[in-house]
Amino acid sequence: MTVAAEHGGASRPEAGGDSHPEKLLTPVLSAFWDQPASWTLETYRRHEGYEGLRKALAMPPDDVIAYIKDSGLRGRGGAGFPTGMKWQFIPQGDGKPHYLVVNADESEPGTCKDIPLLFANPHSLIEGIVIACHAIRSQHAFIYLRGEVVPVLRRLHEAVREAYAAGFLGKNILGSGLDLDVIVHAGAGAYICGEETALLDSLEGRRGQPRLRPPFPAVAGLYACPTVVNNVESIASVPAIMNRGKDWFRSMGSEKSPGFTLYSLSGHVANPGQYEAPLGITLRQLLDMSGGMRRGHRLKFWTPGGSSTPMFTDEHLDVPLDYEGVGAAGSMLGTKALQCFDETTCVVRAVTRWTEFYAHESCGKCTPCREGTYWLVQLLRDIEAGKGQPADLDKIDDIADNINGKSFCALGDGAASPIFSSLKYFREEYEQHITGKGCPFDPARSTLWADNDAHLGVKA
Template sequence: MTDVLTPVLTENWGTPGSWQLENYRSRGGYAAARKALTEMTAAQVISEVKDAGLRGRGGAGFPTGAKWSFIPRDSPKPTYLVVNCDESEPGTCKDMPLLMASPHTLLEGVIIASYAVNAHQAFIYVRGEVLHIVRRVRKAVEDARAAGFLGTDIFGSGYDLEVVVHAGAGAYICGEETALLDSLEGRRGQPRLRPPFPAVAGLYASPTVVNNAESISAVPAIIRHGAAWYQSMGTERSKGTTIYSLSGHVRNPGQFEAPLGITLRQILELSGGMRQGHHLKFFTPGGSSTPMLTPDYLDVPLDYESVAKSGSILGTKALQCFDETTSVVRTTLRWTEFYKHESCGKCTPCREGSWWLVQTLRNIEAGRGQEGDIEKMLDVCDNTSMKSFCTLADGFVAAITSAIKHFRPEFEAGYHTPAWELFPYEKSALFARPRQVEEVAS
């Protein structure tokens, strides 16, 4: 691994007016797009991204170049590129700051990726709640089009591309690529049964590439500096840099861009550590849908393979850190309530399983749990996981099973003692007073 912090995507975040086209161009912006369209073939672009080892930054970690190569070249239908900016995983905060600080980084990546897969229409799907982001990206598209970087005959290459910024209606499920496609088509966002996969029948039943915003934003640097440069960062199988979102009971939460393979201990040192007088109790390596880990895993390299060997998933690199004042039961309940609310309801195991898990967790939190409740929850989890169209159910199952694995005595205490008596919620609150105990117990 190279330097502890290696700003690539975040290099210009602190520059005044970093989101403006003239500032982006002054730092070499759109040079990579010009190079790709005028000096390289589409196949060469895909090969460069493959050689760089770029993997999807949306959570799955699938090789980006390989995903592009799945697009059929002989299809009579048009090919589309869709950028997933529907960031909604609890604890994840990387795509929105990226789009706010440097939207042209994303747009340049969109141009290169669209050229590589022979798409002449691209869509950027952004959460509707982040209206300031929607406005900023739309303004960036307008400025890029006025400068000749979008539209017809870009850079005199004969290549045409139009980009549409679409605001979603605020559903967590639309972060799942096929539900996003349904939403983009004007339908209710629900995951599709696969096959067919989006590469064959995606948006409007046409070949479609769906990539995360961070994945696409990494492409210009790869084309500009080369695959070997990108491969020099990261680990053997997890190449490049990524943005880690640090939050929770830490002194200085924020985004830290570093090569894959950095440890949580190193990131905590950079952020000033846990809040004064407290110590780490547990953390999530990739958001609330990934199995939680304990301080025993502080030195595990935060790359795809190492985190998987530790029994969790790197996911979106959302490092939520909780100290000893936190009730694991309450935390798990709040996460499960979120997933229950955000379930689209299409799949019975997810819809019903999340409901029953919330009821049981509420009883345990209130000290009204009964003997056998833990086993009942584990049984429901077993009958829910891997039995739905998408991985939403797998997310809340992972949170619950890992919590029971590491902190079973806290759940057993819920058979007789409310969680707020063992862990007064006021002690763990950061910004606002939590809901009253009377509300929880009612």
């Protein structure tokens, strides 16, 4: 589901709510998702599609890079690195081919923005790819898509075909002299391939494992040539910036985190979905416009950017959801996957499931992640089942510390984040599992469920 609102009035949101919170929405990428055949070239061109490309092709490549840099666009894949600066790192005059690789391997638990975007509006990505390739002087681009999403794969292939037929891809695009070929590659479903260097190894036909850096992809990436790796939403945001202007883009969001972005609201909320809003909006404002938590329940904890970001609690409802605000509060904005959990959720159970995912998806290349995630799972399962010991809490904290910052890639850090943050905010709940010999949220053990289950004849 997507939530759209009228254009205009894209003011910077103030914490603490708004009398008309829906006016804070800024539908750009999602502006026509709900229209019939939104994914077609015809629909896209009715909404000023490929107009940004025409303006970009009339500019020298270096001017396009400077324009995107001045707009303040930051990577929407999690790290928030300035997009224009990443393009600027590509060496010029080196005599090597340059490549653009779009990371569409969306695998983070709770993250669901790039796949809906590609499904409903794939041409925004294709237009952004052509602009980016013009800027970095590339003639080859690759879209690395998560292979399980076959309907999206088919739709993306059709969009690429339409773009070739209309002259937006191929030889001498719009008479500019730019030649560009785009290849859509379906991955095999490995979470680790969302890491940019593992993605490049997979794209080259090898096992997807992170590379040692330096050299960085901008110097020696795909096929040992200069390569830019960008997230889907980052590239798809470029056409609107080129078409409507960098000042328009900067009128939204915060000073250091300008622009619009997709927030994926999920979990125990009344109306989950994609909410496209300026950076800096708060979860309180998003919940106000989405109907809040499910009826009769309250927020217990939530993630600002997927399961690999440190969790927040209800005391963080007014934290500005931009890179600086979330960072100052002790977490990361990440992919803006706002997973909300109410008071019926067992924190230990949630963290155990997340850790099982990270252990399963570890590529095994480095010891801290390979061994650490395995032992975290064993200890967490024991704690959840009531077989844990008091010393286990310090043990899982110590193991997480031995993983954090000591792995080849960010998967290890992501596995450690839920451990640290859950112990910080919910250590008592872990202790209850140990002293109470089981989960206090289990209907067979807890009086928490007595009132709700009495009419069913269930004994607490």
